[in-house]
Amino acid sequence: MECPMIWTGLLDWSVGSLCGVTLVLTQIAIASVTLYLHRSQAHGGVKFHPALNHFFRFWLWFTTGMVTREWVAVHRAHHTHSDQEKDPHSPKVYGIKEIFFKGLSYYRKACRDDSIIEKFGQGTPDDWVERNVYSKHTSLGYFIMLGIELCLFGLPAFVIWGIQLLWIPLWAAGVINGVAHWWGYRNFETRDTARNIIPWAFWIGGEELHNNHHAFGASAKFSVKPWEFDIGWFYICVLSSLGLAHVRQTFPKMPESSDLVDLTRSELMHSLLKARWSFMSQYMKRVIRPVFSKEQRNHKAKGLGALPLRCISFIQDRVVISDRKQKILEHVLSEYNDLNIVYEFKQRLVSICHRDHRTKDFIEDLIAWCDDAQATGIHALASFSDWVRDYLPQSQEVSSSVSS
Structure with a gap:
């Protein structure tokens, strides 16, 4: 007996295929955060083609509802006051459990602080679509996404959609903002407690190499040691070979005298x-x-x-x-x-x-x-x-x- 289309959607995919598409969708979101919001907008380490920039902006609105200016401002405030009282999301200040489980709440609280947005949100997109769509209707995108996924995948779309909405709060706000300032190894004695979680950074877009990043935030490449791997840098190299990315800065080496x-x-x-x-x-x-x-x-x-x-x-x-x-x-x-x-x-x-x-x-x-x-x-x-x-x-x- 065939299942009604409401259960399977237009594509009628298997559980394995649905798991695969969920992984792809969430990894695109992670890539958009680390490449566009983080390495390009917040730190200026890499510049992308305008068309690619807009794809990243659209995908983040469509799948997470995050606003570029807010994310960039909160992140720059974090670097300026890292692990100090004014750090918006420091586990040293607020505790690891607070940031791991409530990292999204701390992020949203910082987004509501106009002084942070005004001081640290400069240089981000401010065009018509940003003002009238992406920043104005932050939740519209992911509800449109839910409708499309319901048509394609049926009722399992609710599970896929839920995972997508939780992906960034868990892995970025919880693991990177929390765990990466609490557990791991350090290549550099930065003034904060930033750590590298693992040397092979592929699951969270390369963000796992957090201590390396805090040592020189403007670098588009987070891996430093020969045995470290930054999948975000791999993406940048591929995009650069296609003429879609221009690297501005990498980790500085000691110059010859x-x-x-x-x-x-x-x-x-x-x-x-x-x-x-x-x-x-x-x-x-x-x-x-x-x-x-x-x-x-x-x-x-x-x-x-x-x-x-x-x-x-x-x-x-x-x-x-x-x-x-x-x-x-x-x-x-x-x-x-x-x-x-x-x-x-x-x-x-x-x-x-x-x-x-x-x-x-x-x-x-x-x-x-x-x-x-x-x-x-x-x-x-x-x-x-x-x-x-x-x-x-x-x-x-x-x-x-x-x-x-």
Whole structure:
């Protein structure tokens, strides 16, 4: 006996086919969020063809009801105040359970804050269709979508539609805004608690690499390490090969010192600040690890066994370690003077790179840091300071430029 069309819809697809189409529809929505709203509109890391931009706008209205200006404003506010009191959706401030289960509510609350929208929503589309359709009738799109899906799929459309409406609140508002600031690994010691959930980011459009993104938000590519995969970047590469995308920025690499010779001091500061994570990565490689290995050898020579290797990870990123690990780190640092010194210099270098700077102050702070590093007598630290000096003008050049 055949089922009535109200059950099966015009297509009369199997359960497997319905699951497949649900996955495709939700992944298009995720791609629209990460490519258009996030990497293009919020951060300007990539520019898309106008026709593709409008497809993204339409699909987001059609399947989620999200408004470009609101999403961009809330996200920029998140980056500006990440994990601080004014962060619209920080699990550090509000708790992981609150953000995971009520992330959509926090997003909507921020959308109703006119000061956030006015301050952070600049530069987003403001044409006739945005004002009169997408922003004005936010719920119309997904009800039209329900009607179309009922015709095509029958009663199972209610399940498909429900999954589509829950997809972004669960995976973006709950998992990325919540879990990605609570659990995972970190490549960079950002001032917030952003983490990478997994290195192979394919399920949530590449957004799983959240710590990488917070380290340099303007990058269109979220993967940094050779073993990491960002499916959003894969999409961008495909679209770029078709002439539909133009990449504006990716994660900055440490420039060669010879490339900086003819730069003004302002340009030099900008280049070094953009590459500050490369500085910190080199510090771990050239200073922390050699000094740690030396302390380990001395430790073993005294018959005291080996220092726990996990201490390196504590030293690399003090922002997110637990109180118990903090006590272990403090004990180790109190026992090993050279390790404590290079750790303090690391914290000082992080502070220099994170501060808001005028050009003269930044360069003078780095030169002073190098002078003090040389004075410690620790070979690895002195060698690193020599490497940093290759990127800087001489002390007298800075002084003369100030006096003039």
